[in-house]
Structure formats: structure tokens, C-alpha cells
Amino acid sequence: MRTQVGGDPGPQFNLARSWASYGTNAGGPSVGTIVVWRHHVGKIVGQENGQWIVQSGNDGHAVRTRPRSLAGAIAFRNAYASF
Secondary structure: OHHHHOOOOOHHHOOHHHHHHOOEEOOOOOOOOEEEEOOEEEEEEEEEOOEEEEEEOOOOOOOEEEEOOOOOOOEEEEOOOOO
């Protein structure tokens, strides 16, 4: 996430849930939105067959892009920088 928002936002964003205060409230999921869970964060990059496609790091020890449930998400954020 750190490199996908146009630069390193700083050490205050080392914890995934810290991203719940980054940028502005998106009000819900959409392509380009940052999705935040308590222990994980990713960027929604698409939607396919009714499922959201999320790109995130440290997902199975790698950066992955895959369909992912948004259940349990605590925030959807718009980044200040463009992706």
C-alpha cells in the first residue's frame, strides 16, 4: 500500500488499521478505493462476477491481486494521491 499511494505516508501507517484514517471517507467500495481490515489493507482494482478484486501485499507472503471478500472491512478510503 505504501508505494501505491504516491509515496511513503510515514511510519504512522505501519499498522493496517491506521489506514482507516488515511485520505477521505469513500463511503463504500469502488475501484481505486483503499479497503481496510483490522490486520490487512489493500486497494480495490476491479470487480468481476460480483466479486471485488483486491491488490495487497503480504498476502500469502507475496503481493497478490485476487477476488476477496470485503466482509469485516472497517473502512473504505480515497487516497489523496492518484494511483
